Amino acid sequence: MDYRTYARGTEKISALGMGGEHWVGMPDGDVADIIHAAMGAGVNILDLFMPQPDVRSAIGRALKGRRSRMYIQGHLGATFQNGQYEKTRNIAQSKTAFDDLLARLDTDYIDFGMIHFVDTEAELADVFASGTMEMARTLKKSGVINRLGFSSHNPVIASKLVATGEFDLMMFSINAAWDMDSTHYEDLDAVIEFKAFTEGNVSVSGARAALYAQCANAGVGITVMKALGAGRLLHDATSPFGKAMTVGQCLRYALERPGVVSNLIGYRSVDEVNQAVQAQTESAEKSDYSALITSGRFTANGLCMYCNHCLPCPSMIDIAAVNKYLDLVPAGAPVPATVAAHYRALEHTADECVICGSCQEKCPFGVPVMRKMAEAAVLFGSR
Numbered sequence: 001m002d003y004r005t006y007a008r009g010t011e012k013i014s015a016l017g018m019g020g021e022h023w024v025g026m027p028d029g030d031v032a033d034i035i036h037a038a039m040g041a042g043v044n045i046l047d048l049f050m051p052q053p054d055v056r057s058a059i060g061r062a063l064k065g066r067r068s069r070m071y072i073q074g075h076l077g078a079t080f081q082n083g084q085y086e087k088t089r090n091i092a093q094s095k096t097a098f099d100d101l102l103a104r105l106d107t108d109y110i111d112f113g114m115i116h117f118v119d120t121e122a123e124l125a126d127v128f129a130s131g132t133m134e135m136a137r138t139l140k141k142s143g144v145i146n147r148l149g150f151s152s153h154n155p156v157i158a159s160k161l162v163a164t165g166e167f168d169l170m171m172f173s174i175n176a177a178w179d180m181d182s183t184h185y186e187d188l189d190a191v192i193e194f195k196a197f198t199e200g201n202v203s204v205s206g207a208r209a210a211l212y213a214q215c216a217n218a219g220v221g222i223t224v225m226k227a228l229g230a231g232r233l234l235h236d237a238t239s240p241f242g243k244a245m246t247v248g249q250c251l252r253y254a255l256e257r258p259g260v261v262s263n264l265i266g267y268r269s270v271d272e273v274n275q276a277v278q279a280q281t282e283s284a285e286k287s288d289y290s291a292l293i294t295s296g297r298f299t300a301n302g303l304c305m306y307c308n309h310c311l312p313c314p315s316m317i318d319i320a321a322v323n324k325y326l327d328l329v330p331a332g333a334p335v336p337a338t339v340a341a342h343y344r345a346l347e348h349t350a351d352e353c354v355i356c357g358s359c360q361e362k363c364p365f366g367v368p369v370m371r372k373m374a375e376a377a378v379l380f381g382s383r
């Protein structure tokens with residue numbers, strides 16, 4: 001298992017994590033089998049947004065004696081009212097649901113207290129106006145929550161939350177198809193349905209790319225939901241690329257975005273755990289997604305997807321990596337030391353570019369690669 005860190009934290013988080021979204025209605029024994037199989041493979045992070053009491057209890061029983069080996073994302077603002085899941089900013093309801101989570105898990109702390117599902121400007125304002133943020137701060141101060149985080153699907157809103165400097169972790173939806181939708185930030189259903197693709201309005205989302213870079217620079221870790229596009233990317237009939245992606249391609253795509261520490265996958269069975277573990281260790285060749293995601297019809301807007309479809313380069317430059325490090329340097333700002341160190345560790349750097357132009361011809365996203373290499377050579381200097 002690959003373990004990742006993030007600058008604001010000290011935890012070593014497994015690059016493959018889990019979420020329990022499919023465990024509602026499942027027998028206790030099956031939930032325990034899935035959790036134990038994942039832990040046996042090295043998984044050490046679990047997202048627990050689901051407020052359904054019986055699932056919380058089943059998870060608590062499965063984690064008995066193993067609690068300290070699992071980082072838990074517990075959500076503030078997801079409740080179960082009259083038999084129904086509800087998002088809430090009612091403090092009494094949030095607090096009751098959070099206390100219920102602690103009791104059912106038989107624990108006195110949650111590793112990451114996540115403010116649940118902040119997707120619109122109104123919800124963002126409400127997080128602060130309702131007292132939800134204050135409640136989260138108080139829980140952190142008292143040691144019930146170790147770190148603060150939030151979950152969101154909207155890059156514009158998420159960016160504003162990261163900019164507050166209050167959060168260490170962000171749970172965000174990332175996959176290749178959603179990253180090519182730069183229009184439906186406030187309409188989650190449209191994103192889920194890949195509406196940009198049916199509307200013929202597909203281009204790399206600058207806001208999403210900028211958010212990942214912002215997190216990497218701020219040291220905020222990203223845990224990923226929807227890496228498989230709710231399963232729709234895995235089938236020819238539902239993938240907007242016209243061809244199914246493999247689990248390995250989806251996992252790799254998300255892990256290659258800046259700031260990402262873990263893919264949280266909602267396993268339905270032990271078999272699915274084993275499949276994901278195996279997919280995670282696939283060779284780079286097998287999990288290469290570049291040909292697939294570049295086969296669609298989209299507007300090239302010059303933003304790099306780090307897909308490496310432009311290779312081979314006669315100077316052996318890892319063009320995607322150079323572009324990624326370049327994107328991590330905010331305009332006009334000094335080069336962060338960690339980014340400079342990663343760049344210098346590359347086997348071949350941008351100053352080795354011989355301006356042959358072959359990458360630019362092959363890049364389907366219209367990235368001005370030669371100009372980027374020249375920029376990187378100036379910015380990072382030569383070794």
Ligand code: SF4
Pocket residue numbers: 303304305306307308309310311319320323362363364365366367369
């Ligand atoms: S320059 Fe183009 S082909 Fe190369 S990694 Fe970036 S998006 Fe992919």
Ligand code: SF4
Pocket residue numbers: 312313314315316317319352353354355356357358359360369370373
């Ligand atoms: S233009 Fe530069 S980066 Fe692109 S393929 Fe040629 S040598 Fe490599």
